[in-house]
Amino acid sequence: MTKSFAIVGSGPSGMYAADALLKKFPSCRICVFDKIPMPFGLIRYGVAPDHFKTKNTSRQFLRTLELEQVHYLGNVEVGRDISTDELKENFDAVVYAIGAYNDRQLGIKGENLRGVYGACAFVGWYNAHPDFCDLNPMLDGETVAVIGIGNVALDVCRVLTKTRTEMEGSDISTPALDRIQSMPIREVHMFGRRGPIEAGFTPKELGEVRDLERCAAIVDSKQLPQKIEGNFDTREKGIKEKNLKILNELAEQSKPQKSIKMNFQFYASPTEILGKERVEGIRLERTKVIDGKARSTGEVFDVPCCSVITAIGYQADPPEGLKLNGAILENTNGCINDNVYVVGWAKRGSSGTIPTNGPDSRAVIELLSETLENDNNKIKGGYDSISKLLEARNVRTVSINDMKKIQAAEIDNARKNHPWEKFTKIESMLEVLN
Numbered sequence: 223m224t225k226s227f228a229i230v231g232s233g234p235s236g237m238y239a240a241d242a243l244l245k246k247f248p249s250c251r252i253c254v255f256d257k258i259p260m261p262f263g264l265i266r267y268g269v270a271p272d273h274f275k276t277k278n279t280s281r282q283f284l285r286t287l288e289l290e291q292v293h294y295l296g297n298v299e300v301g302r303d304i305s306t307d308e309l310k311e312n313f314d315a316v317v318y319a320i321g322a323y324n325d326r327q328l329g330i331k332g333e334n335l336r337g338v339y340g341a342c343a344f345v346g347w348y349n350a351h352p353d354f355c356d357l358n359p360m361l362d363g364e365t366v367a368v369i370g371i372g373n374v375a376l377d378v379c380r381v382l383t384k385t386r387t388e389m390e391g392s393d394i395s396t397p398a399l400d401r402i403q404s405m406p407i408r409e410v411h412m413f414g415r416r417g418p419i420e421a422g423f424t425p426k427e428l429g430e431v432r433d434l435e436r437c438a439a440i441v442d443s444k445q446l447p448q449k450i451e452g453n454f455d456t457r458e459k460g461i462k463e464k465n466l467k468i469l470n471e472l473a474e475q476s477k478p479q480k481s482i483k484m485n486f487q488f489y490a491s492p493t494e495i496l497g498k499e500r501v502e503g504i505r506l507e508r509t510k511v512i513d514g515k516a517r518s519t520g521e522v523f524d525v526p527c528c529s530v531i532t533a534i535g536y537q538a539d540p541p542e543g544l545k546l547n548g549a550i551l552e553n554t555n556g557c558i559n560d561n562v563y564v565v566g567w568a569k570r571g572s573s574g575t576i577p578t579n580g581p582d583s584r585a586v587i588e589l590l591s592e593t594l595e596n597d598n599n600k601i602k603g604g605y606d607s608i609s610k611l612l613e614a615r616n617v618r619t620v621s622i623n624d625m626k627k628i629q630a631a632e633i634d635n636a637r638k639n640h641p642w643e644k645f646t647k648i649e650s651m652l653e654v655l656n
């Protein structure tokens with residue numbers, strides 16, 4: 223019997239899950255829902271705009287959405303337009319691939335001051351995500367503090383410090399580019415509670431900061447260990463060795479002639495964000511790392527800055543009917559309950575690259591297929607029932623052809639030397655379809 227599946231979320235984990243379902247159940251039907259009209263999640267709205275080639279990964283996912291067996295239903299938010307129970311009633315199984323769209327909190331005084339932004343919001347803003355396009359960040363001073371020592375923190379620092387010419391070829395939103403370029407920036411600090419060994423950078427991303435046109439990376443050689451010590455597998459150790467080599471090169475280079483400094487500040491844990499009505503600075507405590515954990519030293523220092531951007535991880539934002547366990551959806555190896563599954567960042571937390579989601583989604587679909595084999599084969603309404611339900615509720619669903627029309631309009635709207643200009647408002651995307 224033909225099975226019908228719902229996948230909620232069209233980011234990498236959802237799309238890898240769709241591919242795995244098609245392999246396991248060659249005659250199945252799949253509906254892929256996304257709350258945004260345009261698919262592919264963080265490929266469109268997270269990956270740095272100046273890493274435009276990485277966004278090409280979405281081409282393989284587009285081919286899946288174009289298959290006759292697959293229906294893309296963009297602009298449908300599960301929990302708002304349709305309930306989790308309705309999905310369960312209408313599909314043989316539901317796979318949640320909703321990612322993690324809330325920023326984790328620092329949990330320190332001053333965190334709610336104007337000028338503090340989570341990376342999810344800040345990155346969403348420069349990537350034209352409709353939820354964050356009105357962020358209007360306070361980039362009116364010479365110094366920005368970025369909390370976190372991973373690739374997202376690096377992305378933010380790079381985008382803040384590149385020149386307009388260096389941003390050519392990127393798909394950064396024009397209002398964000400203009401705002402960043404008009405900022406009187408002189409210094410961006412990247413603060414990490416722990417040290418270079420614990421940092422989450424990948425060598426390729428770290429290496430990019432060597433060649434920035436107007437920004438010099440500043441690394442204190444006294445903060446760099448002589449060698450990598452700790453319990454790491456060969457792959458991890460290799461990455462850390464490469465990172466250490468790059469950090470040593472950066473520490474040796476001195477480029478005071480560049481107008482902006484990107485300060486790598488390890489062993490610095492934020493304790494308070496300073497300011498009366500808005501961010502005026504940040505207070506940090508020096509740490510030392512013992513057994514991989516940051517410990518206080520009691521030494522405190524303040525750094526003036528106009529805004530603070532936290533890049534310390536994301537947490538899932540589940541629709542009604544699904545429970546959180548910490549930053550992820552409550553699950554056991556991807557199973558939430560009978561015929562309801564979760565994959566990707568919502569399953570395992572906000573770490574890993576696009577390809578990391580492949581094996582993870584395949585393992586969950588393997589588990590799903592084992593459960594379904596024991597199911598009592600009730601016929602489910604699938605796409606036909608759900609599309610009727612959505613129509614009755616006046617939800618303007620976006621099909622894959624609609625999505626292509628919106629994309630064509632975005633290409634038409636592109637500025638010179640940029641691939642496209644993404645719409646920042648859902649209404650503007652839908653207007654293209656009228």
Ligand SMILES: Cc1cc2nc3c(=O)[nH]c(=O)nc-3n(C[C@H](O)[C@H](O)[C@H](O)COP(=O)(O)OP(=O)(O)OC[C@H]3O[C@@H](n4cnc5c(N)ncnc54)[C@H](O)[C@@H]3O)c2cc1C
Pocket residue numbers: 230231232233234235236255256257258261262263264265268269270273276298299300301319320321322345374377541565566567568573574575576577579
């Ligand atoms: C800033 C940043 C930069 C990154 N850069 C890179 C990079 O350069 N290279 C790389 O390999 N990896 C990169 N990654 C990691 C990569 O993006 C993730 O591994 C991947 O996107 C996670 O996939 P996902 O499907 O779990 O979540 P997501 O990609 O977030 O997809 C989740 C989807 O679910 C949808 N959704 C959420 N809630 C609902 C709902 N209630 N109803 C309907 N739809 C919903 C969302 O709109 C979204 O489309 C980056 C991540 C970030 C945050």
